[in-house]
Amino acid sequence: MLDIKIEKIIRSKRKTIALLITDDATLIVKAPFGIDEKRIWEVIRKHSNWIEKKRKEIESRDPKASKKEFVNGEGFLYLGKYYKLYIVDNQEVPLRFENAFYLTRNYLNKAKEVFIEWYKREAFKKISERVEWYARKSNLKYNKINITNAQKRWGSCSSNGNLNFSYRLIMAPISVIDYVVVHELVHLEEKNHEKNFWVKVKTLMPDYKRHADLLKSIGYLLNL
Numbered sequence: 001m002l003d004i005k006i007e008k009i010i011r012s013k014r015k016t017i018a019l020l021i022t023d024d025a026t027l028i029v030k031a032p033f034g035i036d037e038k039r040i041w042e043v044i045r046k047h048s049n050w051i052e053k054k055r056k057e058i059e060s061r062d063p064k065a066s067k068k069e070f071v072n073g074e075g076f077l078y079l080g081k082y083y084k085l086y087i088v089d090n091q092e093v094p095l096r097f098e099n100a101f102y103l104t105r106n107y108l109n110k111a112k113e114v115f116i117e118w119y120k121r122e123a124f125k126k127i128s129e130r131v132e133w134y135a136r137k138s139n140l141k142y143n144k145i146n147i148t149n150a151q152k153r154w155g156s157c158s159s160n161g162n163l164n165f166s167y168r169l170i171m172a173p174i175s176v177i178d179y180v181v182v183h184e185l186v187h188l189e190e191k192n193h194e195k196n197f198w199v200k201v202k203t204l205m206p207d208y209k210r211h212a213d214l215l216k217s218i219g220y221l222l223n224l
Contacts, residue, residue, distance in 0.1 A: 004044060004051060009037075017043045021054040023220050058220075068224050070111035076101055077221065078122070080173030112224055116149075116167065123147045123170035130174075130181045131163060138204055140185050151223075154215065155180045157187035171222040172215065179211035 007026035011033050017040060018030040029040055044051070068074065075082035078097070085101045087108065094114045096102040107114050124147045131145055143161035150156075150166040157163055163184050169177050182204045190197035201208050 004048065006040075006044075009040065011035075019044065019047055019051065021051065021058065023058065025055045025058040027051065068112070068115075070103065070108065070115075076115070077171035079126075079170065080176070115224055119170050120147050120167045123165065123167045126170060126174075127165050127177060127181065130178055131185065134178070134181055134185055134204060138185060138200075140188050142185065142188060154219075155184040157184045161188060168222040172218065175211045176215045176218075179205060179208050179215065182208065 004027060007022070007028055009029045009031055011031050014030060014032050016032070017035065020028040020030065022028060027044075029044075031040055068076070070085065072085065072087050074085045076085055077083075083097070083100050085103060087105050088102045089105050091102060091104040094104050094107040095118045097118070101115075103111055103114065124145065127147070128145050131142065134140075135142060141161070142163050143158075144163075146162060146164045147167050148164050150164070151168075153166065154169055155163065155165045163181075165180065165184070169180055182201055186197055186200045186204070190200060205211070
């Protein structure tokens with residue numbers, strides 16, 4: 001008997017069964033309507049080695065990915081580097097950054113919200129700058145930029161030309177931010193991920209795959 005538990009089965013109009021291992025190492029199954037659990041378990045058994053491998057990868061992850069406690073000396077990511085947090089008194093702003101993070105003690109009870117707001121402001125500034133640079137380089141026209149709370153999607157491009165980016169990207173190295181920016185800009189012209197899409201991405205960023213792989217490997221760290 002396999003030591004595997006299904007956390008949730010999500011049914012939809014999709015045509016195939018998909019297996020997803022979440023960041024807490026649980027298994028979620030996406031299945032078409034009408035597929036019974038016997039068939040689902042057949043797929044799980046077939047991919048049991050992959051499931052076990054993914055579980056071990058998650059369990060061996062960097063402990064820095066654990067939930068933030070907002071205490072003195074704790075590290076927080078910004079543009080790919082960790083900076084220490086210091087709790088301070090008598091500061092004019094809730095959160096200040098000067099080669100370290102300084103959080104006003106009076107805001108400790110809502111430290112996460114304060115950090116998210118700071119990350120959002122920084123994300124908008126930096127991502128807008130990178131979007132504008134690549135838009136000029138590629139002659140692609142976008143409508144506006146939105147910074148979102150998305151946890152599972154780094155970026156998206158709407159039908160009316162709006163570009164959406166998760167605030168969590170500001171925690172990543174600038175090369176990773178650039179990759180997501182290029183990815184979404186190209187979607188303004190190419191709506192799918194077929195050959196033309198990747199050709200255009202490579203034209204703008206010849207080494208895009210290296211940065212895409214880096215995002216996959218560190219994505220779980222870009223969180224509070």
